Amino acid sequence: MRVLRTLACLAVVSIMGALLANGDTVHGYCVSPAAPCSENGTITPTNNNPPTFAFSYAGNLNRGHGDFWLIQLVPDNHNSGFSLTLNGGNTANPSEAATLFSSTEWNSGKLSSYLSTFDFGGPSHPLSAYLPSTQSVDAGANGYYVYLYDFGAFDYKTASGDPMFSVSSGAVPQGSVFLSVLTDYNTTNVTADTPNSASILETGSPSSVPEPSSMLLLGSGVLGFAAVMRRRLKM
Numbered sequence: 001m002r003v004l005r006t007l008a009c010l011a012v013v014s015i016m017g018a019l020l021a022n023g024d025t026v027h028g029y030c031v032s033p034a035a036p037c038s039e040n041g042t043i044t045p046t047n048n049n050p051p052t053f054a055f056s057y058a059g060n061l062n063r064g065h066g067d068f069w070l071i072q073l074v075p076d077n078h079n080s081g082f083s084l085t086l087n088g089g090n091t092a093n094p095s096e097a098a099t100l101f102s103s104t105e106w107n108s109g110k111l112s113s114y115l116s117t118f119d120f121g122g123p124s125h126p127l128s129a130y131l132p133s134t135q136s137v138d139a140g141a142n143g144y145y146v147y148l149y150d151f152g153a154f155d156y157k158t159a160s161g162d163p164m165f166s167v168s169s170g171a172v173p174q175g176s177v178f179l180s181v182l183t184d185y186n187t188t189n190v191t192a193d194t195p196n197s198a199s200i201l202e203t204g205s206p207s208s209v210p211e212p213s214s215m216l217l218l219g220s221g222v223l224g225f226a227a228v229m230r231r232r233l234k235m
Contacts, residue, residue: 024059024191025122026180027198031164039197043133043177049204050167054089055180057156059192064156066182066191068163070149071115072098075134075141076105078173084147089164092152098170099148107143115146118181122193129196130177137203138175153185171206178202 030037034048046053057064068091074082084098106114111125127143134141154163163180179194 024063025198026055026057026182026192026194028053028055028178028194028200041197043130043197043199043201045201045203047204049172049202049206050209051172051200051202052166053178053200054162054164056162057192061157063191064182065154066184068151068154069181069183070151070165071179071181072147073130073144073177074147074173075138075175076107076143076145077140079145082173084170084172085168086149087166087168088151090159090161091154091163095168096149096151101146101148105143105145117188119189120193121190123195125196133201134175134177141175167209169209171208172202174202174205176202
C-alpha cells in the first residue's frame with residue numbers, strides 16, 4: 001500500500017509539474033487602428049496590413065516576466081529582399097529589426113525542434129498548425145523562413161499595458177505568422193508560449209512602410225521644390 005501511495009503521489013506531482021510548465025500562455029490580438037481579430041480555433045487572422053497587434057498573458061502573473069521575443073514566420077516564396085523593423089509599445093526595446101534565425105527554411109517537423117536554441121516546454125508548434133492557413137492566402141508557400149525580434153525584459157505584473165507592435169519600416173508578406181514567447185532572463189528557456197490558435201496570421205496584401213529617414217528626405221525634397229517654385233514666381 002505504501003508503495004502504491006508513493007507512486008500515486010509521484011504521478012500527481014508529475015502531472016502538476018507538466019501543467020505548471022505548460023500553463024502559461026500569451027495570446028495575440030489586434031489593436032487600434034486595426035480592426036478587431038479573434039482566435040478562430042485554428043489561428044488568429046487579420047486583414048490589416050500593416051498590422052497592429054499585441055499579446056496578452058494568461059497564467060500566474062508572478063511567473064509572467066522575462067525576455068519578450070517575437071517570432072515571425074515568413075513564407076519561403078517571399079523571403080528574397082525581405083526587411084522589416086517593428087516598433088514596440090510597453091517594451092524595453094522601442095524597435096527591433098528582423099533577424100534571420102537560419103538560412104535554411106523550416107519546411108518540416110516542429111518549430112520547437114527547428115528553433116534549437118529555444119527550450120520549448122509548451123506547444124510543439126508543428127508545421128501543419130500554420131502552413132494550411134498560410135496557403136489559403138498564398139498558395140505558393142511551402143514553408144517559412146523564421147525571423148526573431150528580441151524586445152528585451154518584460155514583466156506583465158508591473159507593465160502599464162500589453163506589449164504592442166506596429167510596423168516601423170518594410171512590409172509584412174501576406175501569409176506571415178507572428179507568435180511570441182517569454183524566456184528566462186538571459187536564457188532561452190521558454191516560460192510562456194503562444195498556442196497555435198493564438199498566433200497572428202496576416203491575410204491582407206502587403207503595404208510597405210518607408211523608413212523614417214526616407215520620409216525625412218522626401219519631406220526635405222518637397223520643401224526644397226516649393227522654395228524653388230516660390231523664387232521663380234517672385235521673378
